[in-house]
Amino acid sequence: MSRLLFFSLLIALACREKQANFSPKGELIHIPISGKIGPTDTLWINLSQSKILWKGTKMRGLGKHEGEIPIKKGFILEAQGQWIGGYFEIDMEKIRVTDIPESDSIPLKNLTDHLKDEDFFDVDKYPISKFYLREIKAVDRGKPVLTGDLEIRGITKLISFEGSQNGKQVLSTFSIDRFDWDIAYKGSWADRTLVDREIEFRVKLLLK
Numbered sequence: 001m002s003r004l005l006f007f008s009l010l011i012a013l014a015c016r017e018k019q020a021n022f023s024p025k026g027e028l029i030h031i032p033i034s035g036k037i038g039p040t041d042t043l044w045i046n047l048s049q050s051k052i053l054w055k056g057t058k059m060r061g062l063g064k065h066e067g068e069i070p071i072k073k074g075f076i077l078e079a080q081g082q083w084i085g086g087y088f089e090i091d092m093e094k095i096r097v098t099d100i101p102e103s104d105s106i107p108l109k110n111l112t113d114h115l116k117d118e119d120f121f122d123v124d125k126y127p128i129s130k131f132y133l134r135e136i137k138a139v140d141r142g143k144p145v146l147t148g149d150l151e152i153r154g155i156t157k158l159i160s161f162e163g164s165q166n167g168k169q170v171l172s173t174f175s176i177d178r179f180d181w182d183i184a185y186k187g188s189w190a191d192r193t194l195v196d197r198e199i200e201f202r203v204k205l206l207l208k
Contacts, residue, residue, distance in 0.1 A: 043168075045074035045088070049206040052090060057196040065111065067097040072128065076207060083144075086133035092116075092123045119185050126153045142166065152181040168207040175200045 050071050057064040074088035095115055100108040116123040133148040139162075147160040161174035175198045178184060183199070 039079070040084070041078045043076040043078055043083075043207045045071060045076075046206040046208050047071055047073070049204075050074070051204050053202040054095075055200040055202075057198070058194055060196060064099075065097060066099045067095060067115075069095045071205075074205070076133070083136045085136070086148075088131045088133070090129040090131070091127070092121050092129055093127045095121065095123070120183050122153055129153075144170075146172070150176070150181075153183065155181045157181065163203075170203075170205040172203045173200065174203075 047070070052069045052071060053066065054069060055064060055066045070091045072089040072091040074086065076083050076086040078084065093116070095112070097108055097111050097115070100111060102108060115121060118125070121129075130151040131148055132151075133146060135147040137145045137147075139145050142165050143162060144165055145160060145162050147158065149156050150159050157176075157180050159174070159176065161172055163170050163172035177197050178195075178199050179197055185194070
């Protein structure tokens with residue numbers, strides 16, 4: 001057995017022992033490993049201080065809506081002072097619209113329900129979205145590039161995006177093509193494209 005494979009197995013076993021219940025199905029993160037890695041620490045996310053903001057536009061940016069999705073759980077794995085991976089769950093059942101005042105209760109409810117139905121996030125069937133952080137590259141000081149698998153509606157796609165790190169805080173803004181995750185009307189092409197394809201996410205993570 002090669003030395004690299006031996007250390008990979010050790011890290012996998014350690015992660016399984018320390019985080020056996022970190023997700024409903026007990027998924028194990030496969031962390032890219034190069035060379036020797038010592039003990040792995042788990043840095044948990046401060047849920048009350050971390051958030052995901054979303055923005056969607058329609059008719060090529062002529063209209064927009066914004067909101068928030070809470071993080072249900074999450075952590076970063078650290079080895080020898082370096083962040084090497086992580087895992088996050090996003091609570092789609094609690095997606096909120098923040099640009100319609102609560103006094104406009106009917107349009108607020110209609111849009112919120114529409115986001116939750118099968119045309120968009122289908123939260124009854126897929127209540128949790130997940131992000132498996134597989135690689136963190138320090139391209140510039142304080143500006144890591146994060147790569148991982150984003151799972152929405154049971155569909156998993158590899159994404160990469162740049163963030164900014166300041167101590168225990170990470171900020172990032174990135175967009176996805178909602179068609180890649182089948183977040184779309186089931187009607188005609190015109191219906192499917194009334195809402196623009198891109199969804200923008202602004203993420204703030206604060207570690208405990």
